[in-house]
Amino acid sequence: MTSVVPRTLAGQAVAWLLALVAVIVVVGGVLAAVDARLDGDRAARQEVTAVAVSLADAPSTAEAVMSPDPAALLQPVTEQVRQATDIAFITIMDPAGRRFTHTDPEMIGGSYLGSRAEALRGEVHTETYTGTLGPSIRTIAPVRATDGQIVGLVAAGITQQTLSDAWTAQLPLIATIAALVLLFAGAGLWLIRRRLLRQTGGLAPAELRLMYEHHDAVLHSVREGLVVTEAGRPALVNDEARRLLDLDGDHVPSEPESAPVPEFLDGSRTPLVDELYAQGGRTLVVSRSPVPGSRDSAVVTIRDRTELSEALGELDSMTSFAEALRSQAHETANLLHTIVAMIEMGRGAEAARLATSELQLSQRLIDELSESVAEPALAALLLGKTAQAAERGVALTLTEDSLLVDAATQLLPAGEMITVVGNLVDNALDAADPADPWVEVTVIGDASELTVVVADSGPGMAPDVFRRARMRGFSTKSGGDAAGRGLGLALVAQIIARHGGTLTAETTYGSVVTATVSAVATREPGTAEAETGEAAVPSVGQDR
Structure with a gap:
């Protein structure tokens, strides 16, 4: 058996609204009909009062009442007024109630049916009374002579049947208006139903509730x-x-x-x-x-991907270091083969000079790094990057200002320090000008502050490019060169921001990127990244 209740949410909502509108329209129509009846009664009372008082106050009425034949003088006048005002009757009588006029001439001379005591006291009185014409609303007013004496009474009335007929005649108009309201309301609700059907997919309330609960559970899980x-x-x-x-x-x-x-x-x-x-x-x-x-x-x-990205950054740096060590091992093997061959050829003195020269260069570089950088892992990284830069024809130097003590690891752990320096150096190597390729690294740090400055001969990046490179994985490389890139500067910014530091860039003697971490935190960790976004100026070139 088909249910009379609509299935969809749209259908149920519109059905309830239509029922509510129907109730409102019906109640409104009934109230309008009742109000029309009350207005009719009110208007009738005002009309009969006006007619009765007007005739009673007219001097000709008092003269006619005191004349020898009042009926002959007053009957034509009252009939003319009655027809003009469309009321039921106008009766003029003497103080004893004997009629001088009546709608039915045969009733002239008879006694008036209704209250007269109020009028005889000089009052204008309105009442509902059943007389010879049936129930009516009537008003009776005194007629006074010139000396103020009451010489007659005037009564005017409208029958209840006349009022009912007038009220009934208004009912079709009220019903038509109510029907039009229902029609327009139904059309509007039908349009609303169509829109609701589109927005809810024609689902029932239970289906929508079930969908919401399931979707909410899925979203949270x-x-x-x-x-x-x-x-x-x-x-x-x-x-x-x-x-x-x-x-x-x-x-x-x-x-x-x-x-x-x-x-x-x-x-x-x-x-x-x-x-x-x-x-x-x-x-x-x-x-x-x-x-x-x-x-x-x-x-x-x-x-x-925070931990994975940091691990990938460290792995990338270690991979570069391992490649540099393999390259050095290969070069060392070639050098050893050369020295052995020279010894076998009997040129031992020259072999000794060659071995000593290479050893002195390598040892001097190691000594410089060890004196300037107390952190072994970072020193090893810089040594490997130096070899890697030499293979690419780039001059990588550690400035004389560099001085890193062990206490600096309290500000930035060794692993994160390697990630920061390694990525900045890699970016600088990529960005160095091929016509004059050089990279300078400055590392200064103690227990109070750590500063890493990496400069290169490249042109740098525009401020918006630097901002995007720092805020997300981004690379200025294209095609295959860009594969696997886009983490370097983002990782550096990530680490510096986590420790409440700053990452800035400028173009002076070259493209210079400066990362600073201080023991005195002037802001909450994580806010430095947003701050450096305002300071984005041309900076180091391609980002890894």
Whole structure:
């Protein structure tokens, strides 16, 4: 058996609204009809009172009442007034109630049926009374002579039947208006139903509730951050996305001035696939897909890759170091073969000079690094980068100002220090001008402050490019050269921001990038990255 209750939410909502409108219209129609009846009675009382008082106050009425034949003088006048005003009767009588006029001439001379005591006291009295013409609303007023004596009475009335006929004649108009209201309301509700059907997909309330509960449970249980953007602003943010974006409670950023949103939540529908961003002290992998069938909605997924990115940065630095060591081992093997051959040829003195010369160069470089950089891992990294730069034809030097003591690791652990220096040096090697390739590294640090300055001969990057490179995975390389790149400067910014430091860039004697971490934190960790965004000036070139 088919239910009379609509299944869909749209149908049920419109049915309830239509029932409510119908009740309102019916009640309104009834009230309008009752009001019309009350207005008719009120108007009738005013009309009969006006007629009775007007005739009673007329001097000709008093003269006619005191004449020898009042009926002959008053009957034509009252009939003329009655027909003009469309009332039921006008009766003029003497104080004893004997009629001089009546709608039915045969009633002339008979006694008036109704109250007369109030009029005889000089009052104008209105009442509902059943007389010879049936129930009527009537008013009786005294007729006074010139000396003020009451010489007669005037009564005027309208029958209840006449009022009922007039009220009944208004009912079709009231009913027509009510029907038109219902018709227009029904048409409007039908349009609302169509819109609701489109917006709810024709689902029933129970289905919508079930869908909401399931979707809410899925959103809260998904291990990836999920953000749905609509009309350029985030419309839905799940728990993991709130954690990764550092959103408090149920707060969803909606106004750019009060709650700036990350670049990847700018409302764009351009697809993104595993793009790297540095946000709030984290390295995030972001994907974005437009919502099918919607012109301004997109789904953004966010994954935390902070620890993996840092590990990849350290691995990249260690890989470069290992490659440099292998290269040195290869060169050393060639040198040893040469020395052995020279000895076999009987040229031992020359072999000794060759071995001593290479050993002195290598030892001097090691001694300089050991004196300036107390951290062994960083010294080894710089030694490897020096060899790597030599292979690429780039002159890499550690400035005489460099001095790093062991206490500096209290500000930045050795692993993170390697990541920062290694990535900045790699960027500088990539960016160095081929016509004059050089890179200078300055590392100064103690227990109070650590400063890393890497300069190169390259042209640097524009401020907006530097900002993007620091805030997300970005590379100025193209094609195959860009594969696997885009983490370097983002990782550096990530680490410096986490320790409340600053990352700035400038162009002076070359393209110079400076990373500073101080023991006196002037801001909360994670805010330095935003601060350095305002100081973005031309900087080191290609980022890894």
